[in-house]
Amino acid sequence: MTRLLPVRDELLGGDARPLYLGWLARLGNDELHDDEIEPPVPAGLQALTPAQVALAEFLMLDADWLAAAAEASPSLLAPESSGSEDSRFDPWLRELPAEEMRAKLRMLLQGRSREAERMLRNAFLKWDKGRNTKQLNLPRRRRISEIESRVASHRAIREKKEQEARQATEARRRKVRTRYLTSLLEQEDTAWSSIDAQLRRTTGNAYDQAFQKLQDLAAAYENARRDAVFRRRLAQLMSSRDKRAAWLARLQKAGYLWQPKS
Incomplete structure (x- = not known):
């Protein structure tokens, strides 16, 4: 509610944007008909103040409807x-x-x-x-149906931007992941020793940590097309280290190509 407090002063200063947002909220509540006319469109709907953004969130306004309505809104004079x-x-x-x-x-x-x-x-x-x-x-005051006819276009634009943002985020994540996996192979002996040290603790939490590091190593070897090296190193680890059922179950569930001797 603190974020909404400036709305009062904006209204007193003659800013009609909060009133228009309230009218849009009526649309979201299905209180209006398609042939009804919108109120006068205030300037600056494309650049709401922080308080007005908070008001739009509080009223749960549909972002695509707001974008469609803002098409007819003049820019605020600089x-x-x-x-x-x-x-x-x-x-x-x-x-x-x-x-x-x-x-x-x-x-x-x-x-x-x-x-x-x-x-x-x-x-x-x-x-x-x-x-x-x-x-x-x-601007000419539009019927609700005219505004609605533009909503789909704005929804498509928004979804495309969101998809592009997700793809960019995923690309950054993959880049960071690749750097990390590469660093593991640069110090692969240290990584295997770390797994061995965790297994010596023989606790569930230690097994979880060891298994997470093992999965990272598996991915690193796969990226480097060195799967055979991974299988060989894993076999070496298991020949000299813990063969408890809890640890073996993790390996088998992950589908690693190693089977314990009967």
Whole structure:
């Protein structure tokens, strides 16, 4: 819930994106019909704030529906294209009646700074919206069915990216694994000695550790196309080391080509 707290200030500052996310949640709950019209699409749906991301997660919004809805969302104006905050406020401040200014200053002196800021910001946003309505190229409001028609496309894009990410992760994992297996063969005598030392402990945990190292060695020899060497080294190990049933069962279950003598 801590992550959601900034949403209140964003709403008070005139950011309508949380409200649109709430409307999308109604879609997820099957509360709307295909022919219903969406509300005005706020700017910046493609770049939600951290609090809005948390809100989308809390509402369990479908990521593909959100991406489809965001197609009609204008980008937020960058500071360099919209000018500084001061330059935006100046025309409005010049029109603000002196009595209203005194009223807000009085609120500041009374310790009601947040209330004064909220009222001033809302008044400015209302003025700014009215001034620019004719200049804005507002997106056409779509029917729910129109948004839905784009969901499959975004789902395919998302799934492709996720698949590519999984493949990249798997490639990195294989690369690390290959380096590790190569390092085992660079010190194969040490690796076999480590297995032998674990077997001497004759405990279940020691057998587990020895068997894990043995599996790694088997994979290393297989990668190097030296399977025969692995079988020979394993036979040498077993000729001089523990032949307890618990250890033999592990070898047989793994399918290693070694059978104990009757």
